[in-house]
Amino acid sequence: MANSDIEQQAVNAIRTLSMDGVQAANSGHPGTPMALAPVAYVLYNEVMNFDPAEPNWPARDRFILSCGHASMLLYSILHLTGVRQEDTDRPAVSLDDIRNFRQVGSQCPGHPEHGFTSGVEVTTGPLGQGIGTSVGLAIASRWKAAKFNQPGFNLFGNNVYAVCSDGDLMEGLSTEAASLAGHLKLSNLCWIYDDNSITIEGKTELAFSEEVAARFSGYGWNVVEVEDINDLDALRGAIGYFQDQDEEQDSGPTLVIAKSVIGWGAPNKQGTAAAHGAPLGPDEISLTKQAYGLSGEEHFHVPEGVMELFQAGVGTRGKAAREAWEAKYAAYAKQFPALAAELEMMQNGELPQGWDADIPTFEADPKGLASRASSGQVLNQIAKNVPWLLGGSADLAPSTNTLLKFDDAGDFSADDHAGRNFHFGIREHAMAAACNGMALSGLKPYCATFFVFSDYCRPSIRLSAMMKLPVLYVFTHDSIAVGEDGPTHQPIEHLAALRAIPNLAVVRPADANEVAEAYRTIVPMKDQPACLVLTRQNLPTIDRDKYASAAGVAQGAYILAETDGTPDVILIGSGSEVTLCLEARERLAAEGIAARVVSMPSWELFDAQSEEYRNSVLPPDVTARVAVEMGIEMGWGKYLGCGGRFLGMNYFGISGPFQKLLERYGFTGENVAAEAKKAMGR
Numbered sequence: 001m002a003n004s005d006i007e008q009q010a011v012n013a014i015r016t017l018s019m020d021g022v023q024a025a026n027s028g029h030p031g032t033p034m035a036l037a038p039v040a041y042v043l044y045n046e047v048m049n050f051d052p053a054e055p056n057w058p059a060r061d062r063f064i065l066s067c068g069h070a071s072m073l074l075y076s077i078l079h080l081t082g083v084r085q086e087d088t089d090r091p092a093v094s095l096d097d098i099r100n101f102r103q104v105g106s107q108c109p110g111h112p113e114h115g116f117t118s119g120v121e122v123t124t125g126p127l128g129q130g131i132g133t134s135v136g137l138a139i140a141s142r143w144k145a146a147k148f149n150q151p152g153f154n155l156f157g158n159n160v161y162a163v164c165s166d167g168d169l170m171e172g173l174s175t176e177a178a179s180l181a182g183h184l185k186l187s188n189l190c191w192i193y194d195d196n197s198i199t200i201e202g203k204t205e206l207a208f209s210e211e212v213a214a215r216f217s218g219y220g221w222n223v224v225e226v227e228d229i230n231d232l233d234a235l236r237g238a239i240g241y242f243q244d245q246d247e248e249q250d251s252g253p254t255l256v257i258a259k260s261v262i263g264w265g266a267p268n269k270q271g272t273a274a275a276h277g278a279p280l281g282p283d284e285i286s287l288t289k290q291a292y293g294l295s296g297e298e299h300f301h302v303p304e305g306v307m308e309l310f311q312a313g314v315g316t317r318g319k320a321a322r323e324a325w326e327a328k329y330a331a332y333a334k335q336f337p338a339l340a341a342e343l344e345m346m347q348n349g350e351l352p353q354g355w356d357a358d359i360p361t362f363e364a365d366p367k368g369l370a371s372r373a374s375s376g377q378v379l380n381q382i383a384k385n386v387p388w389l390l391g392g393s394a395d396l397a398p399s400t401n402t403l404l405k406f407d408d409a410g411d412f413s414a415d416d417h418a419g420r421n422f423h424f425g426i427r428e429h430a431m432a433a434a435c436n437g438m439a440l441s442g443l444k445p446y447c448a449t450f451f452v453f454s455d456y457c458r459p460s461i462r463l464s465a466m467m468k469l470p471v472l473y474v475f476t477h478d479s480i481a482v483g484e485d486g487p488t489h490q491p492i493e494h495l496a497a498l499r500a501i502p503n504l505a506v507v508r509p510a511d512a513n514e515v516a517e518a519y520r521t522i523v524p525m526k527d528q529p530a531c532l533v534l535t536r537q538n539l540p541t542i543d544r545d546k547y548a549s550a551a552g553v554a555q556g557a558y559i560l561a562e563t564d565g566t567p568d569v570i571l572i573g574s575g576s577e578v579t580l581c582l583e584a585r586e587r588l589a590a591e592g593i594a595a596r597v598v599s600m601p602s603w604e605l606f607d608a609q610s611e612e613y614r615n616s617v618l619p620p621d622v623t624a625r626v627a628v629e630m631g632i633e634m635g636w637g638k639y640l641g642c643g644g645r646f647l648g649m650n651y652f653g654i655s656g657p658f659q660k661l662l663e664r665y666g667f668t669g670e671n672v673a674a675e676a677k678k679a680m681g682r
Contacts, residue, residue: 003230003232006305006306006309007041007232007309009303009305009306010041010045010080010306010309010310011037011038011041011230011232012037012265012292012294013076013080013302013303013306014033014037014040014041014073014076014077014080015033015034015037015264015265015288015292016289016292016294016301017072017075017076017079017080017098017300017302018030018033018034018037018072018073018075018076019033019034019072019279019280019285019288020098020099020285020299020300021072021075021076021098021099021101021108021300022072022101022279022280023279023280023281023282023285024099024100024101024299025100025101025102025103025279026279027102027110027279028069028071028072028101028102028110028279029069029070029071029072029276029277030072030263030275030279030280031196031198031262031263031266031269031270031275031276032067032069032070032073032165032194032196032262032276033070033072033073033076034262034263034264034265034266034275035194035196035229035260035261035262035263035264036070036073036163036194036229036260037073037076037264038229038230038231038232038235039163039192039194039229039235039258040073040074040076040077041077041232042232042235042236042239043063043161043239044063044077044081044310044313044314045081045309045310045313045314046236046313046314047061047161047239047243048060048061048063048159048161048314048318049061049158049159049318049321050063050314050318051314051315051318051319051321051322052081052082052083052084052119052314052315052318053082053084053315053318053319054084054322055083055084055086055092055118055119056086056118057322057325058156058347058442059155059156059158059322059325060158060322061158061159061160061161062121062134062137062158062159062160062161063121063161063162063163064121064122064124064130064131064133064134064137064160064161064162064163065112065124065130065162065163066124066127066128066129066130066131066134066162066163066164066165066168067124067127067130067163067164067165067167067168067194068111068112068123068124068125068126068127068130069111069125069277070163070165071108071109071110071111071112072098072101072108073163074112074119074120075093075097075098075101075107075108075117076093076098078092078093078117078118078119078120079091079092079093079094079095079097079098080302080306080307080310081310081314081315082307082310082311082315083118083119084118085107085117085118086118092107092117092118092119093107093108093117093119094107095300095302098300099300110125111123111124111125112124112125113466114440114467115467115468121137121440122134122137122436122437122440122467123463123466123467126459126463127165127167127168127170127171128167128168128171128172128173128174128177128429128433129173129433129459129460129463130162130164130168131162131164131168131173131174131177131178131191132173132174132176132177132429132430132433132434132436132437132460133433133434133436133437133440133460133463134160134162134177134189134191134437135177135180135181135186135189135430135433135434135437136433136434136435136436136437136438136439136440136441136445137160137437137438137440137441138160138181138186138188138189138253138437139184139186139412139422139434139437139438140437140438140440140441140442140443141156141157141158141159141160141188141441142157142186142188142417143390143412143417143418143438143443144156144441144442144443145157145417146416146417146418147339147387147388147418148339148342148343150332150335150336150339153328153331153332153335153336155325155328155329155332157188158188159188159189159190159242159243159246160188160189160190161190161191161192162189162190162191162192163191163192163194164191164192164193164194165193165194165196166194166195166196166197166198166199166204166208167199169193169208169212170207170208172429173429173430173433173459176427176429176430177427177429177430177433177434178191178216178219178221178253179219179425179427179430180424180425180427180430180434181219181221181252181253182216182219182220182221182252182253183219183220183414183425184412184413184414185220185250185251185252185253185414186252186253187245187246187248187250187251187252187253187254188246188253189253189254190239190242190253190254190255190256191253191254191255191256192256192258193212193255193256193257193258194229194258194260195212195257195258195259195260196259196260196261196262196271198262198271198272198273198275198276199273199276200273200276200277201273202273203273212255212257213225213255213257216255220252221252221253221254221255222241222242222245222251222252222253222254222255223254223255223257224238224241224242224254224255224256224257225238225256225257225259226238226256226257226258226259227259228259229258229259229260230264235256235258238256238258239256241254242254242256250414250415262275262276263275263276263280265288265291265292266280266284266287266288266291267284267287267288267291268284268287269284342387342388346388346442346443346444347442349442349470349526351386351523351524352385352386354385355382355385355386355523356382356385356519356520356523357385358381358382358384358385359378359381359382359516359519359520360377360378360381360516361513361516362374362511362512362513362516362541363541364541364542364543364544364545364546365540365541366540367538367540368511368512368538368539368540368541369512369538369539369541370534370535370536370537370538370539371476371509371511371512371514371515371534371535371539371575371576372399372400372401372476372477372534372535372536373401374511374512374515374516375401375402375474375476375515375519375532375534376400376401376402376403378515378516378519379401379402379404379446379474379519380404380405380406382519382523383404383406383409383420384406386444386523388442388443388444389420389444389446389523390404390412390420390421390422390438390443390444390445390446391420391421391422391435391445391446391447391448391472392412392421392422392423392424392431392447392448393424393431393447393448393449393474394424394425394426394427394428394431394447394448394449394453395423395424395425395426396448396449396450396476397421397423397448399450399476399477400448400449400450400474400476400534401476402446402448402474403421404420404421409421411423422447424447428449428453428456428457429456429457429459429460431447431449431457432447432456432457432459432460432461432464432471432473433459433460433463434447435447435460435464435471436460436463436464436467436469436471439464439469439470439471440467440469444470444472444523445471445472446471446472446473446474447471447472447473447474448473448474448475448476449475449476450475450476450477450482450489451475451476451477451478451479451491451494451533452477452482452488452489452490452491452494454473454475454491454494454497454498454531455494455497457473458497458498458501461473461498461501461504461529461531462501464504464529465501465502465503465504465528465529466503468503468526468527468528469529470525470526470527470528470529470530471529471530472522472523472529472530472532473529473530473531473532474532474534475494475531475532475533475534476534476535476536477489477491477535477536478491478508478533478534478535478536478575478576478630479491479535479575479576479630479631479649480492480630480649480653480658480661480662480665481535481536481537481576481630481658481661481662482536482658483536483537483655483656483657483658483661484655484656484657484658485655486653486654486655487652487653487654487655490652490653491631492631492632492649492651492652492653493631493632493634494631495508495533495629495631495632496631496632496634496635498531499603499604499635500635503527503528503529504528504529504530504531504604505522505525505528505529505530505531505602505604505605506530506531506533506602506603506604507521507522507530507531507532507533507553507601507602507605508533508534508574508575508601508602509532509534509553509575509601510539510542510560510573510574510575510576510577510578510579510599510601511539511540511541511542511550511578511579512539512541513541513542513544513550514550514553514599514601515532515534516550517550517551517552517553517554518532518553518601518602519532520553520554521553521554521605533575535575535576536658537576537658539575539576539579540579542560542578542579542582547560547561547582547597548560548561548562552599553599553601553602553605554605555605555606555609555613555617556600556601556602556603556604556605556606556607556608556609557572557598557599557600557601557602557605557606557617557618558598558599558617559596559597559598559616559617560578560581560582560597560598560599561582561585561595561596561597562596563594563595563596564594565594566594566619566621566622567594567595567596567619567622568588568593568594568595568622568624568680569588569593569594569595569596569622569624569625569626569676569679569680570595570596570597570598570618570622570624570625570626571584571585571595571596571597571598571625571626571628571672571676572597572598572600572618572625572626572627572628572639572640573597573598573599573600573627573628573629574599574600574601574629575601575629575630576630577628577629577630577667578597578599580628580667580668580669580672581597581626581628581672582597582669583668583669583672584669584670584672584673584676585597586669587669587670587673588673588676588677593676593677593680595676596622598617598618600627600639603635603639618639623641623642623643623644624643624644624676624679624680624681625639625640625641625643625644625645625679626640626644626645626646626647626672626675626676626679627639627640627644627645627646627647627648628646628647628648628667628672628675629646629647629648630648630649630665630667631648631649632648632649632650633646633648633650636648643679644679645675645676645678645679647666647667647671647672647675649665653665
C-alpha cells in the first residue's frame with residue numbers, strides 16, 4: 001500500500017533536516033538518518049507511548065539510537081514532534097539548534113547526550129553501547145512492573161525500542177547483550193536493525209557475512225524481516241508482531257531486520273559509502289530534494305502540515321496516555337501509599353530514612369576479614385533497607401560476595417521479574433551496559449567482577465560517568481595478592497586507568513570499617529558512579545580506639561595515625577597497604593622518627609575537599625612522603641611532590657603464594673620504613 005502524501009512529506013522532512021544539518025556543520029553522517037526516517041516516523045507518531053510535552057514521563061516507552069553517529073535522525077524527530085526541554089518552555093531541539101548541529105551551544109551535539117537534550121534516553125556513539133543499555137532498560141521495566149503493579153493498576157511495563165546498525169551487531173557487546181536478553185526472554189525489547197550493507201570502508205561483505213536472522217534465532221529472539229524500510233505498512237506489521245509477542249511476556253525479544261538503502265534518494269551517492277560519514281554536498285542535496293518532489297533551494301524547510309501531523313498523532317495520543325496514567329497513579333497512591341512513596345523516592349534518587357542504620361561496626365581484629373567479605377555483609381544490610389538496590393556479578397558472586405542472601409531477595413529470571421539477584425553470566429561488557437540502563441530507569445544497580453576484568457567494563461563505566469549515573473561497580477581481587485593466579489589476574493595498571501575517568505569515584509578501603517564507611521559515602525551519590533576496589537586476602541581490622549575513626553573515608557583521605565608535633569615523614573597508603581604503613585610507623589618510632597599515616601581510599605573524594613582540609617592532611621611543608629600501593633605510580637606525583645617516594649608495581653607480577661609475592665616486591669613494613677628514611681635523606 002502506498003504511503004499517504006502527508007506521511008511521505010513527514011518522512012522526507014526527517015531526511016531533509018538531517019542532510020541540511022550535516023551540510024551546515026560540514027561534518028556528520030547523513031546517509032543513515034535518510035535511510036531510517038520511516039522507522040522514526042512510525043515509532044514516534046504511531047507506536048510509542050511518549051508525550052513530547054513531558055518527555056521524562058516514567059511510564060513512557062524508550063527509544064535508543066544505538067548508531068549514535070546518525071544523531072540527526074533523533075534531533076529531527078525531536079524537533080518535528082515538538083519535544084520540550086525539561087523544566088523549560090522551549091523546545092528540546094529548535095530549527096536553530098539543527099542549523100548549528102555539532103556547534104558549541106547547540107542542543108544537537110555530534111552524538112546524542114543524555115541529560116543534555118531532552119528526549120535523548122541514552123548517550124550513544126560507541127557502537128554496541130546503546131543496544132547493551134537497552135537490555136537494562138527492558139530489565140528495569142519488567143522489575144518495576146513486578147514490584148509496583150497491583151491488580152487494576154498496571155503502572156509499568158513499557159517497551160524499549162533500539163535502532164542498531166551493522167556496526168552495532170559487529171561489536172562483541174551485541175553478542176553478550178543479545179544472549180542475555182534472549183535468556184531472560186525480555187519480550188518488551190525490540191531491536192530494529194538497519195540492514196543497509198554499508199560501513200565506512202565500503203560494502204559490509206568486506207568483513208561481515210554472517211546470517212543475522214539465524215544468529216538471533218539461536219539466541220531465542222523472534223525475527224521479523226522487512227524487505228523495504230520505506231514500506232510503512234510493512235514496518236507497522238513488524239512492530240505489531242513485536243507488540244503481540246510482548247503481550248505473551250515469555251516469547252523473547254524481537255529483532256526487526258529492515259532492509260534499507262543508505263542515503264536513500266541521493267541520485268549519485270545512495271547505497272554507497274560516500275553517503276555514510278560525510279556531507280552529501282550542496283549539489284547532491286539539491287538533486288535529492290528534487291527527487292523527493294521538493295525545492296532544491298530551500299534549506300531547513302518543514303512542509304506545511306507536517307508539524308500538525310505529529311501534533312495530531314504523538315502529541316495528542318501521548319498526552320492522553322500520560323494523563324490517563326497520572327490519573328491512575330493518583331488513585332494508586334491513595335490505595336498503596338507505601339509503594340507510591342518508594343516509587344517517588346526511587347525516581348528522585350533518594351534513599352529511605354534509616355537506610356544505613358544496620359551497617360555493622362567491626363571490632364578490632366588482627367586477623368580481620370577480606371574487604372570483599374566485609375563488603376558482602378554491608379551490602380546485604382543496606383539492600384534490606386533499599387528495595388531498589390539490586391545487582392549481580394559476571395558468574396563470580398561466591399568470590400565477589402555480592403549475592404543478596406536475605407529472605408525474599410530472589411533471583412531475577414525469565415520466570416521471576418521481582419528478584420534482586422542478577423546472574424549476568426560471563427558477560428562483563430553486557431553486565432555493565434545493562435546496569436547503565438537500570439540506573440537510567442531509577443534503580444540503584446551494582447555489578448561485580450574481578451578487578452582485572454574491569455577492562456571489559458570500561459566503555460560502560462566511562463558512559464556511566466558521562467551520563468552521571470550512580471552505578472556501583474564492585475571489583476575484587478585487587479592486586480598481586482591474588483597470588484597463584486599469576487599476572488593475567490593480578491591488576492597492576494587498573495587503579496590508574498579508572499582514576500583517569502572524570503566523574504568516577506574510585507574507593508579502595510583499608511579494612512572492614514573503611515568498607516562500611518565507603519558504602520555510607522557512595523550509596524547516596526546521585527550523579528556519579530563509583531568503583532569499590534576490594535581484596536581477596538584478609539585485612540586486619542584496625543583498632544579505632546588507637547587510631548582515627550574510619551568516618552574519614554568520606555573525605556577521601558584522612559590522618560589515621562598522628563604524631564605529637566610536626567611529622568618527619570608522611571606515609572600514605574590505600575587498601576591493604578595501609579596496614580604496612582602502620583607497621584612502618586612503629587618501626588620508625590623506635591628510631592625516633594615521627595611518621596604520620598594517611599589512609600587515602602579515594603583520590604576523587606579527597607580532591608573535592610577544601611584546600612584547607614587537604615593541606616591539613618598533607619601539609620605542604622612536610623615534603624618527606626612515601627606512598628604505598630600495589631599498582632603503577634601514575635598520578636601519585638601530585639600527592640608526593642618532587643621529594644616523595646613511591647613503593648608500588650611498575651611491572652607485571654608472577655604466580656605464587658601471595659605472602660611470598662609481597663616479600664619479593666618489597667611490600668613489608670620494614671621496606672616501607674626504609675623508603676621513609678630515604679625520603680628524609682637518611
